Amino acid sequence: MKSGVGELTGIEQDALAEIANIGVSRAATSLGQMVGEQVLLSVPAVRIVTRRAAARLVENNGPPKLIAVQQSFAGPFSGRALLIFPQTQSLELVRAIVGDQHTIEDVIDLEEEALAETGNVILNACLATIANLLRRTMQISLPSVIRGDGATLFEVDNAGQDGDRVLFLYIDVTVKARDVHGFIALLMDLPSITALKGIVHDFIDDVGR
Amino acid sequence: MKCNVLVVDDSKLARMVVASAFTKIRPDWELTEATNAEQALDILGQGRVDIALVDFNMPGVDGLELLARIRERHPKMPIALISANLQHEIVARARELDAAFVAKPLTEDGLRGFLSGAALRLRKAAS
Numbered sequence: 001m002k003s004g005v006g007e008l009t010g011i012e013q014d015a016l017a018e019i020a021n022i023g024v025s026r027a028a029t030s031l032g033q034m035v036g037e038q039v040l041l042s043v044p045a046v047r048i049v050t051r052r053a054a055a056r057l058v059e060n061n062g063p064p065k066l067i068a069v070q071q072s073f074a075g076p077f078s079g080r081a082l083l084i085f086p087q088t089q090s091l092e093l094v095r096a097i098v099g100d101q102h103t104i105e106d107v108i109d110l111e112e113e114a115l116a117e118t119g120n121v122i123l124n125a126c127l128a129t130i131a132n133l134l135r136r137t138m139q140i141s142l143p144s145v146i147r148g149d150g151a152t153l154f155e156v157d158n159a160g161q162d163g164d165r166v167l168f169l170y171i172d173v174t175v176k177a178r179d180v181h182g183f184i185a186l187l188m189d190l191p192s193i194t195a196l197k198g199i200v201h202d203f204i205d206d207v208g209r
Numbered sequence: 210m211k212c213n214v215l216v217v218d219d220s221k222l223a224r225m226v227v228a229s230a231f232t233k234i235r236p237d238w239e240l241t242e243a244t245n246a247e248q249a250l251d252i253l254g255q256g257r258v259d260i261a262l263v264d265f266n267m268p269g270v271d272g273l274e275l276l277a278r279i280r281e282r283h284p285k286m287p288i289a290l291i292s293a294n295l296q297h298e299i300v301a302r303a304r305e306l307d308a309a310f311v312a313k314p315l316t317e318d319g320l321r322g323f324l325s326g327a328a329l330r331l332r333k334a335a336s
Binding site: 030033034097098110113114116117118120121122124125127128129131132137138140142143 | 268
């Protein structure tokens, strides 16, 4: 089965979902250790969509005011990884991480910095596992915290014609006991998708050997 | 044998996690914190550090670069890179510097393993 740039065949989509699943499972284990609670994951969704559609997908599943930790990655393919939560749940997540013994003032003081480090640990776990699985090396940037709606997070307004359609990979992440519900999202632009397809085929060939 | 341990991490949360585990594992040892490479090298220059734990992902000089500089000046010091970036290449580069790799999120077991190995090395070197 052949496909043009920007389209994924069934097997490519399946392999990407499996690779993402392994990466995110590692990330979920890390988050679980940090909050001391069980973390549940959904089945990963892999789609090629516009940035606007990606933004809508994230917003439709929750309130539009979001907070995200993002890290860029670069290597044989590049893009951005985001850990996203509704702003209303951010303090609860931070409280779960720093421990209930801290006052609300302490939690508010630590919010931005604790989220950045949490994102750093979780997104690195996910990206490093994917890189190791694909036998490639990626450079991963420092984390930054952004607040806004889905369009802000996914830079909808800055997208040029070529950058508009992205490979969008997302997974629901739920900290069950805390009622905290977020997403891990990976966004890759089209030139990256072409490179990624080649690497995914190497991976599929290795698995089939 | 009491040791002075230096932890270098730009994240306050990460330093809190190290300090909390450290106090449980080695309540009689001393922990010094630095938030970046420059501060870390200053503290190391004062000559009171026995063991260093360095975060990888820091603004400016990253953890591997800092470890390389520490290694130049302290060829025998037990050192570790601490990171969630467990890519094979990063772990291999830490090993090349004769540094341990301690995974984030940091667990008591992970830190205990490194500190025990480090204490053993220091005792052997002193004997």
